[in-house]
Structure formats: structure tokens, C-alpha cells
Amino acid sequence: MISRIWHGWTSPADADAYETLLKNEILRGIQDRQIEGYRGTNLLRRTIDDKVEFVTIMWFDTMEAVKEFAGEDYEAAVVPPNARALLARFDSHSQHYEVRAEI
Numbered sequence: 001m002i003s004r005i006w007h008g009w010t011s012p013a014d015a016d017a018y019e020t021l022l023k024n025e026i027l028r029g030i031q032d033r034q035i036e037g038y039r040g041t042n043l044l045r046r047t048i049d050d051k052v053e054f055v056t057i058m059w060f061d062t063m064e065a066v067k068e069f070a071g072e073d074y075e076a077a078v079v080p081p082n083a084r085a086l087l088a089r090f091d092s093h094s095q096h097y098e099v100r101a102e103i
Contacts, residue, residue, distance in 0.1 A: 001039070001099040002066055004058040006077055008090035015052035018086040019045060022054070026083060030058075030069065037065025051088060066096065 010018045027041055039059035046053050060066045067074045075093045084090075 002060045002063055003097045003099055004056075004060065004066055004070075004094050005097070006056050006058075006091050006094040008054045008079070008083075008087045009051040010054070010086055011088055012047065012050070012052055014086045014088075015045070015047075018052075018054065018083065019043070021083060021086065022056075026080060033069075035065055035068045037061035038069060063096070070094075 008018075022043060027043070030038070030041065037060050039061065041059070042057040044055040044057070058069070060069070063074070070076065070078050075096070077090060077092055077094055079087070079090055
């Protein structure tokens, strides 16, 4: 299994709107693509000083499934324009890890 991890930050004023966009449009749209080997996404949120940090952890069976989601430049972040408008900053690339144990 492959874990794809990405971080983005909003202002506190934009945090709820960004979370709603993620849940209702972006993550639902990814699920609707029915990518073989996509196993879901965890969404994390925390407030740090004057920003709100979001972390997405996506789960895939194989790197081929990651590429089906993100394209050949699979490390590049996939951030639609409507999400970029709400983000103060974000990782330009995602990190990928092999899951070595589930206990």
C-alpha cells in the first residue's frame, strides 16, 4: 500500500470554507473517478498560530494507482483553482510512503 501525504494552510477565516470544499467537492470528485486501487483519504486539521493546517493522507494499492490519480508527474500536488483561492500556502509536491506495517 502507498500513502500520499500533502499539506495546505489557510487563514482561520477561510478554514471552514476550505474544509467544506474538500469534503463536498474535491474528495467526493476523487471518489467518483473510481480509480482502481484508490482506498480513500483521511483529512486532518489543526490550528497553529495564525494559520489552519490541513493534511490529506490518501491511500492507494500501488504506485500505478497514484499515477492514475495524479498523472505521470505523480509527486506534483493536485490542487484545483477553487482550492488554491482559499489556501494561504500549500506543498507543491506530495510525499509518498510505502506502508510497511498495519498493527
